[in-house]
Amino acid sequence: MPKVAIKADGLGKWFGEGEAKTMALRDVNLETNFGEMVYIVGPSGSGKTTLLSVLSGILKPDSGRVCVEGIDIWNLNADQLADFRLNRVGFVFQDYHLFPRLNTAENVAIPLILRKKNWNESMKQAAQYLDIVGLKGRADLPPVKLSGGEQQRVAIARAMVGQPDILIMDEPTASLDGDTGQSILKFVHENILNSNRCIVVVTHDSRIYEFASRILKMEDGRLTGTESRAA
């Protein structure tokens, strides 16, 4: 019996008022389990990023609840929510958001430093994760010296370094060529996914569908269907 990681009920989110009002989420219900790699796919503007943000404690929904292992995250106060994101969630942003003034290892170590871990130990651990994502020996380089695919790996290492049990990836392959994107998702599927971890991926990229446990389809703020895959 798989353990439920995220459970969302009746999520609603809208932007703007009156004429300009956009319903980004309409009554979204979903459940994801640990050990699962769940994809959310759908046309542009259908509300995928909005949904990811609501699920991960970044954007407050206008209605509904998000429970992570039984904790109603939108009932937490601002600091508790920040702690929730820091300790439980790893983020891979669409355009990486690496820090150009920090070297690769320092970029990766940020979540550890924010978790108040000793600087040198954080760097050591960051270097280990750079090894894991195949960037051995790049610790001292600034991110701009790396290729797009390598930067994406740095972003993944940063998301993983604190060993969060939820990993959120928004369009992880959008700025990569097909082969690179595929190899990165393959890497995530093989090395990062495990029975204690739940990965939620938003993507347009059908070439990486093969790594999904389930694909949720989204349209106009609604979840319109699920495609299960034998993973």
Place this chain on the structure above:
Amino acid sequence: MWLCTSEKDQAVRGILKLAYKLLVNDKAKFTALLVGITFAVFLMMFITSMFIGVLSHASATVINIGAPMWVMDPSVQAITSSIGMPDYVLDAVRSLDGVEYAVPLYSGGALVKLPDGTYQAATVVGLDDTSLFGRPMLIEGKIEDIYAENGFIVVADAEYQKLESPHVGSVFELNDHRGVIVGVAKVTVSGLFGTPTLYTTYYRAVQYIPNPRYTISYVLVQPKSPADVQKIKQQVAALGYLAVTKDEFIKKNASYYVFQTGGGTNILIMTLISFIVGLSISGQTFYTFILENLERFGALKAIGTKSSELVGMILFQASFTALTGYGLGVGLCTLLVYLAKLRLASYAAMITYPSLLLSFVMVVIIAGISSYVGIRRVLQIEPFDIFRG
């Protein structure tokens, strides 16, 4: 390693180190910030030091003579602009209740003709013939020789060499009278106005220097006890003259230069300008720095940095820059004053605690305003906007 520090310290240190790297690794912006603050601090320090230096020199004669009380015409605004008083004032003051003794002082300007034929303006101080009250400390010669024919004592201050650094026995002409140097004196504070000082007796000063009808510049008073000061002031006021203590006279001189000469207003305006320039350069640069790093702060927020930690980071960045700039500015100013004093001994600037404090306060205000603006901006970021890209 950090065995004796608590975990919390370490944690704070890590986040601040992150803040430090984000700031300092942006070399161009960090340099611009430092230049702005250094420049502002330098200007503020320099202007105020200059002014304080000028003020202390403006009261040189008061400090050097050292009399506890001074009687003068009520319209005197500063020591240099003495107004002659008739002889009866001296007698009247002498007979006042509470006065131990009172002596006249002459203070005026004269033209000195040096042996090589050139002229030099000098300040002549005439000391009371009987008491020599307010006499300077001699480093050469004997004070009694001031009574010798044409005897003058020269002050070896910053302006000394303008009289061709005379020694005992050197001769010169003063307003067509012969003068002989009989002693060389040292004083605590040298004058502001760039003229060398000669001491002689009151009688000789009045004789050698053409004067209006009244010749007493000041009456120096030694009260019997400090308790008599108030009494003396009242009695002198009843005579139609003004008696002030040494400290009051120094303040009077200072406030004359601050409020009457426009010097004070100028200093105020210039200090304000350097403050505004510093604030706008540094504030603007810091704000640009924050704006350019907005995405980074947003990403930190999304990852799970608390607002209080973001505030701490920004405050740290602002105060680190401010303090570094302050240090550089003070250093630069000190260096410049030092170099100027090497070349020009009478250079009036003085680095004092008030100007150090004033520039420090201004730097703190600059850092405060800059970080306030930055913090407001950073706290407004929606991590969702960062997430959406």
